[in-house]
Amino acid sequence: MIFPSLALSLSHDLQTINNYIDFTTMVTTAAAAAHKTQQQQTRVLIVGNYCHDVLIQDNTVKAESLGGAASFISNVVNGMSIPCNLVSKVGEDFKYPVDYTPIVIPTAKTTVFHAYFDLGIDGNGHQDRVLKRVCACDPILASDLPDVRSNFGMAVGVGGEILPETLERMIEMCDAVFVDIQALIRVFDSVDGTVKLVKLEETGFYSMLPRIGVLKASSEEAVFMDVEEVRKWCCVVVTKGKDGCKVYWKDGELRISPFSANQEDPTGAGDSFLGGFVAGLVQGLAVPDAALLGNFFGSLTVEQIGLPKFDSRLLQRVKDEVQRRKMQCLHCERCDNELEFLKPVGHEQFHASLGSAKLIPPCSSQARPWTPSNSPKEAEQTPIPHYTGQAKLLVNSVYEEPIQTVEGKP
Ligand SMILES: Nc1ncnc2c1ncn2[C@@H]1O[C@H](COP(=O)(O)OP(=O)(O)OP(=O)(O)O)[C@@H](O)[C@H]1O
Numbered sequence: 273m274i275f276p277s278l279a280l281s282l283s284h285d286l287q288t289i290n291n292y293i294d295f296t297t298m299v300t301t302a303a304a305a306a307h308k309t310q311q312q313q314t315r316v317l318i319v320g321n322y323c324h325d326v327l328i329q330d331n332t333v334k335a336e337s338l339g340g341a342a343s344f345i346s347n348v349v350n351g352m353s354i355p356c357n358l359v360s361k362v363g364e365d366f367k368y369p370v371d372y373t374p375i376v377i378p379t380a381k382t383t384v385f386h387a388y389f390d391l392g393i394d395g396n397g398h399q400d401r402v403l404k405r406v407c408a409c410d411p412i413l414a415s416d417l418p419d420v421r422s423n424f425g426m427a428v429g430v431g432g433e434i435l436p437e438t439l440e441r442m443i444e445m446c447d448a449v450f451v452d453i454q455a456l457i458r459v460f461d462s463v464d465g466t467v468k469l470v471k472l473e474e475t476g477f478y479s480m481l482p483r484i485g486v487l488k489a490s491s492e493e494a495v496f497m498d499v500e501e502v503r504k505w506c507c508v509v510v511t512k513g514k515d516g517c518k519v520y521w522k523d524g525e526l527r528i529s530p531f532s533a534n535q536e537d538p539t540g541a542g543d544s545f546l547g548g549f550v551a552g553l554v555q556g557l558a559v560p561d562a563a564l565l566g567n568f569f570g571s572l573t574v575e576q577i578g579l580p581k582f583d584s585r586l587l588q589r590v591k592d593e594v595q596r597r598k599m600q601c602l603h604c605e606r607c608d609n610e611l612e613f614l615k616p617v618g619h620e621q622f623h624a625s626l627g628s629a630k631l632i633p634p635c636s637s638q639a640r641p642w643t644p645s646n647s648p649k650e651a652e653q654t655p656i657p658h659y660t661g662q663a664k665l666l667v668n669s670v671y672e673e674p675i676q677t678v679e680g681k682p
């Protein structure tokens with residue numbers, strides 16, 4: 273049996289059959305390997321440091337929470353019940369309870385970012401925050417990675433912790449590697465840690481592009497690479513905030529529709545997108561459907577402050593929709609081992625089904641009966657001020673300590 277994501281689309285909005293990709297062998301191999309190990313365990317390896325995020329507006333700390341692309345991504349991947357492995361480094365000051373124990377470096381502190389939401393708006397809404405890395409934990413070395421093969425590797429550093437040797441090792445040990453460009457092109461002001469971006473081709477990572485599967489960038493980051501050049505080597509996904517995303521491959525490109533959202537905090541939207549995208553591929557979706565799942569999780573993330581808490585009924589519904597979609601696409605299997613980049617028939621319907629899942633009213637802690645698997649900690653809610661000053665309830669089960677705020681001392 274062929275891995276479902278290798279299905280050939282019979283879509284009516286086909287561009288031309290010549291657009292069919294033939295260059296993503298690594299992603300394809302990962303999909304095939306994932307299928308082989310499906311009965312055992314698909315391995316997703318997430319590499320990037322956890323961090324502590326401080327959100328600041330009008331000189332006031334609005335919220336503090338666990339951050340780092342690795343935490344947002346594992347939150348989505350776990351939410352979709354996909355097992356994964358995570359390699360991260362923190363200092364002894366790290367107090368968040370997390371699912372994947374980080375490596376604790378006694379001589380270093382946990383990475384900390386301050387995100388200023390009132391410094392960088394340019395009128396066109398292009399830059400919605402200025403980031404400062406005020407503490408940096410140690411880099412993740414090749415020798416820190418597990419000595420076991422993975423199907424999907426995700427290089428998702430935030431503070432410069434991914435070194436060229438780290439990425440090299442991931443390429444060696446993973447069937448396909450997904451990279452967030454923020455792990456490659458960030459540099460940090462030596463005085464105040466302000467995050468600046470450099471051109472991808474000026475980094476030590478550029479020559480590795482032909483050996484990675486997917487490079488994801490936000491539209492602000494995408495201008496730091498030549499998309500037309502890079503798409504010759506690997507698949508490029510550019511996220512476009514409320515406008516969804518665009519997927520580029522060697523001989524085609526596709527815009528993937530967004531989901532509507534009431535944005536509270538953009539932090540982690542790109543990370544959750546990547547988590548949803550990879551979760552979709554692991555589950556056997558074609559690239560456009562997986563990107564839709566990415567948009568879906570991105571839109572859920574912007575609606576909450578900090579690391580989002582996904583409602584369990586919503587997650588169940590999403591898993592059901594993904595299963596249904598997988599079954600729907602089984603009939604259009606393709607015989608050669610290639611990833612499907614074109615929109616499979618029923619893509620719009622899949623978008624509508626996910627959209628309606630967003631309408632499920634959240635489980636309220638009052639409405640849910642207490643059971644041993646639904647512990648009091650899980651139902652804990654913490655008031656947190658809305659960015660506009662309005663009080664807002666956030667489900668806050670992830671943290672040992674509630675999200676810290678200044679005005680709304682929990
Ligand atoms: N306001 C929004 N409404 C709906 N969906 C959104 C919104 N903002 C982001 N998204 C979804 O999240 C994805 C990622 O968002 P975005 O392009 O802003 O990434 P990003 O700039 O990397 O985010 P961050 O750096 O804050 O994690 C988008 O492709 C989109 O699907």
Ligand SMILES: O[C@H]1[C@H](O)[C@@H](O)[C@H](O)[C@@H](O)[C@H]1O
Pocket residue numbers: 323324325338339340341342344385403430454539540541542543
């Ligand atoms: O927690 C956030 C998040 O992971 C963002 O994607 C990243 O850009 C920030 O640096 C980090 O503080």
